[in-house]
Amino acid sequence: MAAAALREQLNALLSSMFSQGLVDEQFQQLQMLQDEGGTPGFVAEVVTLFCDDAERIIAEIATLLEQPIVNFDKVDAYVHQLKGSSASVGAQKVKFTCMQFRQLCQEKSRDGCLMALAVVRNDFYDLRNKFQTMLQVVPYLFFLVFDLQIITTYKVMIDNVCVSCNLKITTLVFLLLKFITRYIMARSYAGSF
Amino acid sequence: MDAATAFPYGLRVLVVDDDPTWLKILEKMLRKCSYEVTTCGLARVALDILRERKNKFDIVISDVNMPDMDGFKLLEHIGLEMDLPVIMMSIDGETSRVMKGVQHGACDYLLKPVRMKELRNIWQHVYRKKMHEVKEIEGHDSCDDLQILRNGFEGLDDKSLFMRSDSDTMRKRKDFVNAVNQIGFDKVGPKKILDLMNVPGLTRENVASHLQKYRLYLSRLQKQNEERILGAARQDFSHKGTSENLNLRSSFQEQPSNIPNGYPHASQNIQTQANMQDSQLEDTKSTVPLPLPDKKEVYMEGDGRDFSDVKPSLMDCIKSTSLALTCTVDSISVQLSDSGTTSADGDLKFSSVDGLSSIKNCCFDQINSQGPLRPSQEPSIIGCTELASLPDDQPGYPYPLQGVSFDNIPLSSFDFSHYNDATMILSGLQNNWYDDDLEFSSETMDYPLIDGRLFA
Numbered sequence: 001m002a003a004a005a006l007r008e009q010l011n012a013l014l015s016s017m018f019s020q021g022l023v024d025e026q027f028q029q030l031q032m033l034q035d036e037g038g039t040p041g042f043v044a045e046v047v048t049l050f051c052d053d054a055e056r057i058i059a060e061i062a063t064l065l066e067q068p069i070v071n072f073d074k075v076d077a078y079v080h081q082l083k084g085s086s087a088s089v090g091a092q093k094v095k096f097t098c099m100q101f102r103q104l105c106q107e108k109s110r111d112g113c114l115m116a117l118a119v120v121r122n123d124f125y126d127l128r129n130k131f132q133t134m135l136q137v138v139p140y141l142f143f144l145v146f147d148l149q150i151i152t153t154y155k156v157m158i159d160n161v162c163v164s165c166n167l168k169i170t171t172l173v174f175l176l177l178k179f180i181t182r183y184i185m186a187r188s189y190a191g192s193f
Numbered sequence: 194m195d196a197a198t199a200f201p202y203g204l205r206v207l208v209v210d211d212d213p214t215w216l217k218i219l220e221k222m223l224r225k226c227s228y229e230v231t232t233c234g235l236a237r238v239a240l241d242i243l244r245e246r247k248n249k250f251d252i253v254i255s256d257v258n259m260p261d262m263d264g265f266k267l268l269e270h271i272g273l274e275m276d277l278p279v280i281m282m283s284i285d286g287e288t289s290r291v292m293k294g295v296q297h298g299a300c301d302y303l304l305k306p307v308r309m310k311e312l313r314n315i316w317q318h319v320y321r322k323k324m325h326e327v328k329e330i331e332g333h334d335s336c337d338d339l340q341i342l343r344n345g346f347e348g349l350d351d352k353s354l355f356m357r358s359d360s361d362t363m364r365k366r367k368d369f370v371n372a373v374n375q376i377g378f379d380k381v382g383p384k385k386i387l388d389l390m391n392v393p394g395l396t397r398e399n400v401a402s403h404l405q406k407y408r409l410y411l412s413r414l415q416k417q418n419e420e421r422i423l424g425a426a427r428q429d430f431s432h433k434g435t436s437e438n439l440n441l442r443s444s445f446q447e448q449p450s451n452i453p454n455g456y457p458h459a460s461q462n463i464q465t466q467a468n469m470q471d472s473q474l475e476d477t478k479s480t481v482p483l484p485l486p487d488k489k490e491v492y493m494e495g496d497g498r499d500f501s502d503v504k505p506s507l508m509d510c511i512k513s514t515s516l517a518l519t520c521t522v523d524s525i526s527v528q529l530s531d532s533g534t535t536s537a538d539g540d541l542k543f544s545s546v547d548g549l550s551s552i553k554n555c556c557f558d559q560i561n562s563q564g565p566l567r568p569s570q571e572p573s574i575i576g577c578t579e580l581a582s583l584p585d586d587q588p589g590y591p592y593p594l595q596g597v598s599f600d601n602i603p604l605s606s607f608d609f610s611h612y613n614d615a616t617m618i619l620s621g622l623q624n625n626w627y628d629d630d631l632e633f634s635s636e637t638m639d640y641p642l643i644d645g646r647l648f649a
Contacts (some may be wrong), residue, residue, distance in 0.1 A: 026306045033221055042221060049214045052332040080258060081212065084284045087306050 010137050013130065022127050026090030040185055047131045050089045054124055057082045058117070065113055075113060076105040082120070093123045201316040204228045205249060209239040209267065210256040210282070219254070219307065226313050237264035243275050250277060251319045254303075257283040257290065265297045271411065272298040278318040282307060298406075329399065369403060 034042040061078050064071060083098035085091075090130045104112035123163050206228050208219050216232045223230045231250070233239040233460040236259050243250060253271055257264035268279045278300040283290060294302045302320040303311055372389035390400070549562045 021279050029306070029308075033225070036225070039221075046214055046217055049217060053212065053214060058296070077258070077260075080285075083214050084256075084258070084305060085214050088212065088218055142205070159621075 007135055010134065013134060013137075017127075017130055020093075022091070022093050022130065023088045024092040026087065028090070030089065044135050045116050047089060047135065050085055050091070051128050051131065054082060054094070054128075057085070058121055059125065061117055065110060065117060070108075070113070070144050071107050072108045072113075076102055079105060091124075091127055094120065094127060097127050202227045204316050204319065205231075205251045206315070207233060207239060207242065207250045207253045208255075209229050209233045209236055209253065209259070209264075211235070211259045211261075212256070215256070215305070218314075222309055222312050225309065235259075236264070236267045239267065240270060243271065243277070247275070252278050252280065252315060254280045254282060254315070257285070257294070265293060268294070268297045268299055273406075273410065276322075278322050280315060280318065287351055332396070368474070369400070369407075 018027075030043050030046055036041065053149070057078050061075055061082075064075050079098050079101045083095055083102070086094040086098065097116070101113070101116040101120060104116050206223055208216060208223070208230060210216050210219065211234055213234065216234065220230045220232050231242065233242060235252045236255070239253070243253070255264050255267055259267075264281060264283075268281065270645040271277055271279050279298070280303060281294040282303045282305055284305040291302045300322075301315070323559075368390045369386060372386045375389055383397050383404055386404065387397055387400050391494070
């Protein structure tokens, strides 16, 4: 089934992210929080929040470094913020880069900071791309599951239930598919993450 | 008793962190522990919430690094005003920081990323505090005290234990402050205070520890003020202060009537007060009579406690100990900005009024002007926190599929947009909250009163 193939791809993506040190154990914690809580959108939400926030912080740092006189304390504060944010989703590589960035801030070297900013930016974009791929693939998993195989399997059952309940088949199909979707979504998230 | 076994569930937690990602994660984790969570992105807003909904929270978890207010300062405020247990959090685990946290009164210091097991155990701090309060109360033998307690607590439910300790503590504090004033701050000692207070069951140790806390707080405030006076902030502020001066002085007469109308007026009002007072301070140290004492009265009615007698006496006592502040425009202004941060919406709590002796009336003014505004701001504050918790209130997944026709619509794209809308709206909203706040905090470093509140 196409869904299985996609799920495999997703798992491969995730394990590569782990092995490359892009994400750490905290990311797994987030997944666990989602699975145990039964809220499929949780990881996606957190990841999106992080991406937006990090984008904003990086822009602020860039602005600060462009000033004629650089306020290194402010830059340091922002880098600290970014470090905290990246720790929240388990963005390990970004976090380490931030730590190095802070060292350069202590040294008050504008060039050093600009270089560090470039590295942080790269790392962050890299991670963001992977997150975005992950987020795009996952919803597909739900709906690819609705291929003909499943519907034909259930058709007989649907017919029987219709006859016994005296319901219109369309209403029944709606209800059924709603429940099936819910189940499969929960399963998909649990399985793929 | 039933409450003992059911205790950790439904513990009311307030989480304060400037990072929206962490807010989301912590909220989720705390909900999993079956705690009742309220989140907050700004320290000032958090203080407001705590003051508004007194006795509605059991414990506060706060980040250390926050843009609008230092986490340690918030910790102090909460400890002195509301006496709630506060847990600090940070990604930075350096010993010096942890030490600072403990010194400022934190119950615990967690390192980010925080684990579930650490959060699960936070109820112990609440329980420990409760037990301390109960011990103090049970030490009282006098019928008078019990009478007061009983009278004060008619109609309370099983949360009465918290409330009892609260009211009692505030009353004791008031007695304490009165005693300190009477003795004179320089000559004060635990034994003397104890005798004067005449509260049965209060031990010398209690008084001593409280006195020490009080002294530390005052000295720290004074030190901060001194640093500010000497610091570079003065130059910036005097530069801005003079320009503000021209605009606002003329409209000063209309200010008092405008106060309830808007927050910006309030902050300007304070500035004008400062400037006005500067000119007068050269002559006398006495303060300008304010046109707003009646407002203060009105406002106080709403509050259960009566602090009107505390403040003047406090002022006198602190005046005697504070340095002879050379009354320059800068120092007053700087102190105001400091007071803005420390006593933001300083309610009728003596702690926020401390250390600002020569600006007594400015404090009153602040309190008055910010008082009536609070009710209007509360709905928006609540709105934001509710929004922050919105996703979890939805039925488990952001894909409402009711009424979707399966005939021809490519489902994936449909639900994409829906999902994206939901999260983008939410993150956009939170980001807006952020962006505006940051903008202002950088532009108006010297006017910390003007913050994201304008956008509430």
